[in-house]
Amino acid sequence: MKHTVSLLAGLLALLVVGRAGFAAGETGTPAEANKAAAGATPTPAKEPELTPEEKAEKEARKACKIKICDILATKDATGDDVACDIVKTWRGEDIAKMLGGKIDWPWGNAVCQSKLELQRAPLAKAMSEASYVIAMPSQKVRCTLAQKDKGEPYVVEIAMAPKVTFKDGKASEATINWGEAQAPLLVYPLVYAATGLDNQTNVLGPEVVRMVNEFATKKCAGVKSELPSNKPN
Numbered sequence: 001m002k003h004t005v006s007l008l009a010g011l012l013a014l015l016v017v018g019r020a021g022f023a024a025g026e027t028g029t030p031a032e033a034n035k036a037a038a039g040a041t042p043t044p045a046k047e048p049e050l051t052p053e054e055k056a057e058k059e060a061r062k063a064c065k066i067k068i069c070d071i072l073a074t075k076d077a078t079g080d081d082v083a084c085d086i087v088k089t090w091r092g093e094d095i096a097k098m099l100g101g102k103i104d105w106p107w108g109n110a111v112c113q114s115k116l117e118l119q120r121a122p123l124a125k126a127m128s129e130a131s132y133v134i135a136m137p138s139q140k141v142r143c144t145l146a147q148k149d150k151g152e153p154y155v156v157e158i159a160m161a162p163k164v165t166f167k168d169g170k171a172s173e174a175t176i177n178w179g180e181a182q183a184p185l186l187v188y189p190l191v192y193a194a195t196g197l198d199n200q201t202n203v204l205g206p207e208v209v210r211m212v213n214e215f216a217t218k219k220c221a222g223v224k225s226e227l228p229s230n231k232p233n
Contacts, residue, residue, distance in 0.1 A: 060085065061087075061088070062223065065215075066226055066227060068118070068215075069223055070227045072124075072127050074124075077124040082118040083115070083118075085113070087111065088111070088112050089109060092110075092148070108148050110143050110144065112142065113141070113142055117139065126164075131167055134164045136161055140158065143155070144156075155184070158180075158191065158195065159179030159180050159181070160179055161179060163175050163177060169216075171212035174206075174209045174212065178199050
Protein backbone atom coordinates (compact mmCIF):
# COMPACT_ATOMS: atom_id res chain seq x y z
CA MET A 1 0.00 0.00 0.00
CA LYS A 2 2.80 2.44 0.92
CA HIS A 3 4.54 1.70 -2.36
CA THR A 4 1.36 2.40 -4.29
CA VAL A 5 0.84 5.72 -2.50
CA SER A 6 4.43 6.70 -3.31
CA LEU A 7 3.80 5.82 -6.93
CA LEU A 8 0.67 7.95 -6.91
CA ALA A 9 2.69 10.89 -5.60
CA GLY A 10 5.10 10.39 -8.48
CA LEU A 11 2.23 10.18 -10.95
CA LEU A 12 0.81 13.39 -9.57
CA ALA A 13 4.11 15.21 -10.03
CA LEU A 14 4.56 13.83 -13.53
CA LEU A 15 1.03 14.11 -14.85
CA VAL A 16 -0.68 17.01 -13.15
CA VAL A 17 1.25 19.59 -15.14
CA GLY A 18 -1.25 22.38 -14.74
CA ARG A 19 -4.18 20.01 -14.65
CA ALA A 20 -5.30 21.08 -11.20
CA GLY A 21 -5.67 24.51 -12.73
CA PHE A 22 -2.85 26.13 -10.78
CA ALA A 23 0.18 23.88 -11.13
CA ALA A 24 1.62 25.62 -14.18
CA GLY A 25 4.31 27.11 -11.96
CA GLU A 26 7.00 25.25 -10.04
CA THR A 27 5.74 23.40 -6.99
CA GLY A 28 7.49 21.56 -4.21
CA THR A 29 7.54 17.79 -4.08
CA PRO A 30 5.38 15.79 -1.67
CA ALA A 31 8.51 14.93 0.33
CA GLU A 32 9.35 18.62 0.74
CA ALA A 33 5.80 19.36 1.84
CA ASN A 34 6.00 16.65 4.50
CA LYS A 35 9.23 18.14 5.85
CA ALA A 36 7.68 21.57 6.03
CA ALA A 37 4.60 20.24 7.80
CA ALA A 38 6.82 18.51 10.35
CA GLY A 39 8.71 21.71 11.03
CA ALA A 40 11.95 20.48 9.49
CA THR A 41 14.14 22.80 7.48
CA PRO A 42 14.89 21.36 4.03
CA THR A 43 18.55 21.30 3.08
CA PRO A 44 19.13 23.79 0.26
CA ALA A 45 20.11 21.99 -2.93
CA LYS A 46 22.19 23.45 -5.71
CA GLU A 47 20.03 24.07 -8.75
CA PRO A 48 21.22 22.04 -11.76
CA GLU A 49 22.14 23.87 -14.94
CA LEU A 50 19.11 23.94 -17.23
CA THR A 51 19.34 22.88 -20.83
CA PRO A 52 18.12 25.33 -23.50
CA GLU A 53 14.98 23.24 -23.87
CA GLU A 54 14.32 23.31 -20.12
CA LYS A 55 14.84 27.10 -20.03
CA ALA A 56 12.27 27.54 -22.81
CA GLU A 57 9.81 25.29 -20.99
CA LYS A 58 10.26 27.27 -17.77
CA GLU A 59 9.66 30.61 -19.49
CA ALA A 60 6.48 29.28 -21.12
CA ARG A 61 5.18 28.03 -17.78
CA LYS A 62 6.00 31.38 -16.20
CA ALA A 63 3.97 33.22 -18.84
CA CYS A 64 1.02 30.96 -18.11
CA LYS A 65 1.47 31.43 -14.37
CA ILE A 66 1.34 35.23 -14.80
CA LYS A 67 -1.96 34.95 -16.70
CA ILE A 68 -3.55 32.86 -13.97
CA CYS A 69 -2.13 34.91 -11.08
CA ASP A 70 -3.43 38.13 -12.60
CA ILE A 71 -6.96 36.73 -12.68
CA LEU A 72 -6.65 35.55 -9.07
CA ALA A 73 -5.37 38.95 -7.98
CA THR A 74 -7.93 41.11 -9.78
CA LYS A 75 -10.89 38.73 -9.38
CA ASP A 76 -12.03 40.17 -12.69
CA ALA A 77 -14.31 37.78 -14.59
CA THR A 78 -14.19 39.79 -17.82
CA GLY A 79 -11.45 39.15 -20.33
CA ASP A 80 -9.68 36.31 -22.11
CA ASP A 81 -9.72 32.76 -20.81
CA VAL A 82 -6.47 30.91 -20.10
CA ALA A 83 -5.05 28.68 -22.83
CA CYS A 84 -1.46 27.48 -22.44
CA ASP A 85 0.68 24.75 -23.95
CA ILE A 86 2.51 23.32 -20.94
CA VAL A 87 5.69 21.23 -21.27
CA LYS A 88 7.78 20.00 -18.35
CA THR A 89 10.89 17.83 -18.42
CA TRP A 90 11.41 15.79 -15.27
CA ARG A 91 14.93 14.39 -14.86
CA GLY A 92 15.15 10.74 -13.90
CA GLU A 93 17.15 11.44 -10.74
CA ASP A 94 14.61 14.02 -9.59
CA ILE A 95 11.74 11.59 -10.09
CA ALA A 96 13.59 9.00 -8.00
CA LYS A 97 13.89 11.55 -5.18
CA MET A 98 10.18 12.34 -5.40
CA LEU A 99 9.37 8.68 -4.94
CA GLY A 100 11.33 8.74 -1.68
CA GLY A 101 13.42 5.67 -2.43
CA LYS A 102 10.48 3.40 -1.66
CA ILE A 103 10.23 2.16 -5.22
CA ASP A 104 12.73 2.30 -8.06
CA TRP A 105 12.20 4.57 -11.06
CA PRO A 106 13.01 2.19 -13.93
CA TRP A 107 13.18 4.86 -16.65
CA GLY A 108 15.19 7.98 -17.42
CA ASN A 109 13.83 11.46 -18.05
CA ALA A 110 10.12 12.08 -18.50
CA VAL A 111 8.74 14.84 -20.72
CA CYS A 112 5.11 15.72 -20.01
CA GLN A 113 2.95 18.01 -22.10
CA SER A 114 -0.65 19.16 -22.05
CA LYS A 115 -2.98 21.87 -23.21
CA LEU A 116 -4.16 23.85 -20.20
CA GLU A 117 -7.51 25.52 -20.77
CA LEU A 118 -9.23 27.41 -17.95
CA GLN A 119 -12.25 29.65 -18.08
CA ARG A 120 -11.61 33.05 -16.56
CA ALA A 121 -14.97 33.51 -14.81
CA PRO A 122 -14.74 30.42 -12.55
CA LEU A 123 -11.21 31.40 -11.45
CA ALA A 124 -12.41 34.88 -10.48
CA LYS A 125 -15.49 33.55 -8.69
CA ALA A 126 -13.39 31.02 -6.73
CA MET A 127 -11.46 33.96 -5.26
CA SER A 128 -14.44 36.20 -4.56
CA GLU A 129 -17.30 33.95 -3.45
CA ALA A 130 -17.68 32.31 -0.04
CA SER A 131 -18.00 28.87 -1.63
CA TYR A 132 -17.32 27.83 -5.20
CA VAL A 133 -16.46 24.66 -7.14
CA ILE A 134 -14.26 24.58 -10.24
CA ALA A 135 -14.97 21.45 -12.29
CA MET A 136 -12.72 21.17 -15.31
CA PRO A 137 -13.73 19.20 -18.41
CA SER A 138 -11.75 16.08 -19.22
CA GLN A 139 -8.29 16.93 -20.54
CA LYS A 140 -5.30 14.82 -21.48
CA VAL A 141 -1.70 14.77 -20.35
CA ARG A 142 0.95 12.99 -22.42
CA CYS A 143 4.26 11.85 -20.92
CA THR A 144 7.20 10.34 -22.78
CA LEU A 145 9.37 8.13 -20.55
CA ALA A 146 12.92 7.55 -21.76
CA GLN A 147 14.45 4.12 -21.29
CA LYS A 148 17.74 4.01 -19.39
CA ASP A 149 19.24 1.70 -21.98
CA LYS A 150 18.75 1.90 -25.72
CA GLY A 151 15.21 1.60 -26.98
CA GLU A 152 12.17 3.60 -27.98
CA PRO A 153 10.66 5.71 -25.17
CA TYR A 154 7.38 4.75 -23.59
CA VAL A 155 4.42 7.07 -24.17
CA VAL A 156 1.72 7.38 -21.52
CA GLU A 157 -1.50 9.34 -22.02
CA ILE A 158 -4.04 9.89 -19.25
CA ALA A 159 -7.28 11.84 -19.19
CA MET A 160 -8.40 13.64 -16.04
CA ALA A 161 -11.12 16.04 -14.97
CA PRO A 162 -9.99 17.77 -11.76
CA LYS A 163 -12.54 19.25 -9.38
CA VAL A 164 -11.54 21.75 -6.69
CA THR A 165 -13.80 23.18 -3.98
CA PHE A 166 -12.96 26.65 -2.64
CA LYS A 167 -13.97 28.18 0.68
CA ASP A 168 -13.32 31.90 1.16
CA GLY A 169 -10.79 31.99 -1.64
CA LYS A 170 -8.79 28.92 -0.58
CA ALA A 171 -8.94 25.35 -1.86
CA SER A 172 -10.48 23.03 0.72
CA GLU A 173 -11.19 19.81 -1.20
CA ALA A 174 -10.07 18.32 -4.51
CA THR A 175 -10.28 15.22 -6.66
CA ILE A 176 -8.31 14.45 -9.81
CA ASN A 177 -10.89 12.11 -11.39
CA TRP A 178 -8.55 10.06 -13.56
CA GLY A 179 -10.02 8.87 -16.85
CA GLU A 180 -8.95 6.62 -19.69
CA ALA A 181 -5.27 5.76 -19.88
CA GLN A 182 -3.15 4.60 -22.79
CA ALA A 183 0.27 3.08 -22.19
CA PRO A 184 2.53 0.22 -23.35
CA LEU A 185 1.78 -3.22 -21.93
CA LEU A 186 4.68 -3.08 -19.45
CA VAL A 187 3.52 0.25 -18.00
CA TYR A 188 -0.27 0.10 -18.24
CA PRO A 189 -0.98 -2.20 -15.24
CA LEU A 190 1.03 0.14 -12.99
CA VAL A 191 -0.82 3.24 -14.20
CA TYR A 192 -4.21 1.51 -14.11
CA ALA A 193 -3.77 0.30 -10.53
CA ALA A 194 -2.49 3.62 -9.22
CA THR A 195 -5.12 5.84 -10.83
CA GLY A 196 -7.87 3.37 -9.96
CA LEU A 197 -6.86 3.49 -6.30
CA ASP A 198 -6.90 7.29 -6.28
CA ASN A 199 -10.35 7.41 -7.89
CA GLN A 200 -11.64 5.15 -5.12
CA THR A 201 -9.86 6.64 -2.09
CA ASN A 202 -8.79 10.15 -3.21
CA VAL A 203 -5.29 9.63 -1.83
CA LEU A 204 -3.99 12.63 -3.78
CA GLY A 205 -6.82 15.04 -2.98
CA PRO A 206 -4.98 16.71 -0.07
CA GLU A 207 -1.85 17.09 -2.20
CA VAL A 208 -3.83 18.86 -4.93
CA VAL A 209 -5.28 21.21 -2.29
CA ARG A 210 -1.76 21.99 -1.07
CA MET A 211 -0.53 22.65 -4.60
CA VAL A 212 -3.43 24.97 -5.41
CA ASN A 213 -3.06 27.03 -2.23
CA GLU A 214 0.72 27.21 -2.58
CA PHE A 215 0.35 28.45 -6.14
CA ALA A 216 -2.26 31.08 -5.26
CA THR A 217 -0.08 32.48 -2.47
CA LYS A 218 3.66 31.79 -2.62
CA LYS A 219 4.02 31.23 -6.36
CA CYS A 220 1.84 34.17 -7.38
CA ALA A 221 3.70 36.40 -4.92
CA GLY A 222 6.89 35.58 -6.83
CA VAL A 223 5.55 37.17 -10.03
CA LYS A 224 3.49 39.95 -8.43
CA SER A 225 5.58 42.73 -9.98
CA GLU A 226 5.08 41.22 -13.45
CA LEU A 227 1.30 41.01 -13.36
CA PRO A 228 -0.38 43.18 -16.04
CA SER A 229 -2.69 44.66 -13.38
CA ASN A 230 0.33 45.96 -11.46
CA LYS A 231 1.98 47.69 -14.42
CA PRO A 232 1.33 51.38 -15.14
CA ASN A 233 -0.89 52.11 -18.12
